Amino acid sequence: xIYRELGRTGLKVSxxxxxxxxxxxTGDGEGARVDRQKVTALLHRAFEGGVNYVDTAxxxxxxxxxxAVGEALKGWRDRVIVSTKNPYYGEDEKAWWQxxxxxxxxxxxxxxxxxxxxxxxxxxxxxxxxPRVGKWMRKAKDQGLVRHIAxxxxxxxxxxxxxxxxxxxxxxxxxxxxxxxxxEESIAAAxxxxxxxxxxxxxGGGRLGATSDVLRxxxxxxxxxPELALRFVLSNxxxxxxxxxxxxxxxxxxxxxxxxDPVSLTEADRSAIDAHLVRLKALADLYCTGCNYCMPxxxxxxxxxxxxxxxxxxxxxxxxxxxxxxxxxxxxxxxxGAKADQCSECGACEAKCPQKIAIRAQLKDAxxxxxxxx
Numbered sequence: 001x002i003y004r005e006l007g008r009t010g011l012k013v014s015x016x017x018x019x020x021x022x023x024x025x026t027g028d029g030e031g032a033r034v035d036r037q038k039v040t041a042l043l044h045r046a047f048e049g050g051v052n053y054v055d056t057a058x059x060x061x062x063x064x065x066x067x068a069v070g071e072a073l074k075g076w077r078d079r080v081i082v083s084t085k086n087p088y089y090g091e092d093e094k095a096w097w098q099x100x101x102x103x104x105x106x107x108x109x110x111x112x113x114x115x116x117x118x119x120x121x122x123x124x125x126x127x128x129x130x131p132r133v134g135k136w137m138r139k140a141k142d143q144g145l146v147r148h149i150a151x152x153x154x155x156x157x158x159x160x161x162x163x164x165x166x167x168x169x170x171x172x173x174x175x176x177x178x179x180x181x182x183x184e185e186s187i188a189a190a191x192x193x194x195x196x197x198x199x200x201x202x203x204g205g206g207r208l209g210a211t212s213d214v215l216r217x218x219x220x221x222x223x224x225x226p227e228l229a230l231r232f233v234l235s236n237x238x239x240x241x242x243x244x245x246x247x248x249x250x251x252x253x254x255x256x257x258x259x260x261d262p263v264s265l266t267e268a269d270r271s272a273i274d275a276h277l278v279r280l281k282a283l284a285d286l287y288c289t290g291c292n293y294c295m296p297x298x299x300x301x302x303x304x305x306x307x308x309x310x311x312x313x314x315x316x317x318x319x320x321x322x323x324x325x326x327x328x329x330x331x332x333x334x335x336x337g338a339k340a341d342q343c344s345e346c347g348a349c350e351a352k353c354p355q356k357i358a359i360r361a362q363l364k365d366a367x368x369x370x371x372x373x374x
Contacts, residue, residue, distance in 0.1 A: 001050025001260055004240045006081075007196030009148045009170050011113070013081055015234055016259035017053035018046050019200065019243035020065045034061050034068035042252055043072040047080060049256040055083040055173070055198070055243050056107075057118060058099060066106035077109060083173075083198070085118035085152060086137075089128040096136050100145060113147045114171050114198075115140070120151040122159045134168065152200070153183075160186035164193050171196040176239070177203065178215075178232050178277065179316065191238040202233040202242040212317035218276055219269045225318075227258055232273065235264035283315050287362065294349035294359060302329060302337025303349055303359060310366040326370040340367035 003012045024035040024042075043054065054073075056065045066084060073080060084103050088096045103112065115137070117129055129137075129151070140146040150171035153160055160183055163169065172190055174183050176199045190197050203226050215225050222228045233242045242259075246252045258264075265273070288307035297303060306326070313322035329335055340363040349359045 001256070002262060003050075003052075005196075006114075006148075006240050007170055007190075008194035009114075009196060011081055011148070011196075013053045013196075013241050014051045014259065015239075015241060016051055016255055017055055017083075017198065017241040017243040018043060018051050019245040020054060020056040020069050021060045021200075022245045022247065023061050023065060023068060024247055025061060030062060032062055034064045036068060036071060039068050040072040042246055042249065043069070044076070045249060045252050046246065046256075047076050049252065050260075051256075052079060053081045053083065053198075053241050053243075055200075057085040057116075058087055058103065066103055070107040070109070073108060081113045082107060082109060083114040083116065083150070083171075084112055085116035087118040089117075089124050089133060091132070093136055096133060097140075100140060104145065111145055111147055114150050115146040115148070116171075116173060117151040120153050120163070121155040122162075125151075125159070125163060129168070130166075150196075150198075157183050157186050161189055164190045164195060167193065169195060171198060173198040173200055173243075175199070175201045176233060176236075177201055178229050178273070179312075181277075184236075187236070188238045196240045197238055198241045198243060199233050199239050200243050202244065203229045215317060218273050219265065224254075227254065230255065230258050231261075231264040232270075234259065235270055280315050287311055287315075288357060289355065291354065293352050293354055297338075297343075297349060298346060299342050299344050300338045301340060301343050301363065303363070305329060305335070305337055306340050306363065306366050306370075309370060310362075313369060323370050323372075340364065340370075 001014050001016070004015050006013045024038045025032040026035045027033055054069055056069045058066065061068070084107065086096060086099045088099050104110065117133065117137070120129065137146065137149050141149060148170045150173065151169050152173040160172070160174065163172070164186060172195055174187065174197065176183055176187060187197050212225050215228060219228060222231065230242060230244065233239055244255050246255060288304060288311065290304045290308060292304050294303050309322045309326045313319040326339070329339055330337055343360060343363050345360050347360065353359060
């Protein structure tokens, strides 16, 4: 295993971290719980292979992830860096502290090594963290309950740069992968400021876990897209840790092998990837840039979301991922909108599209391709 300095914290962390957001479960629906036997075996094998960073949160796995991780940490706690998060941004200080105390109890520990404000963005940073919640976090650090202050981030490059320049966090956890590189500039700025960078979603939340003839040939000798995706993230010198949600022992073993290789990707590899992805992005933008000017649709057709999934298939070759994502559109509360077959062909969207895309025809093509049984 290769280890890196986590910013200015003084911690040496494995460049592969264990993400405990989607652990194997038993049961169905709201009653489902983490499969303790499987998860303990996975975590122990990861620890044995040198992984020393594990990340969880209050709500993960039907609010059972922290307890499962805590049980697996028995006998390992002094060798593992524990990261978790506090989702509270309200005005009741007692509620924030209760979240912290609950996490300490569930994890079976007297301190949390890296403690995050969960899901920080512009509004939360300026209206809640700086004036109020950050003071509670500092107090917890002064009391030794928290070792290092962090935030998980969901916003744009400009806002992350502002947070980095503020000097407030010691660690940031951000989205970054082959298909989502918008934060690359501010990730480099974080490194320059001595802030540790933890990457969530190096495999694109599963999007890059599928096969793709388009991406498979990018780097000679690397045919599995998940390996290419993980190596891409680890080859960025500004990244400290890449979190991987490892559901099977095969995932653990493969990721151990990748994270033990000192050459994630060569400069020539990255240059070839950069050039190819620029070409693909230009092709995707011909179809849709995701500007959202076409919205709202009177029939609530989720036009930009549909085209993002369509591009995932026709541009990047990730058809399995694209079709699964399209099937979930309008099913999950976090993925609202109607599918393309609900289009009434009123044409209102085309009048607003700055690229003059033939949206009605494209929606028909998208629906046919994304529902095809292949």
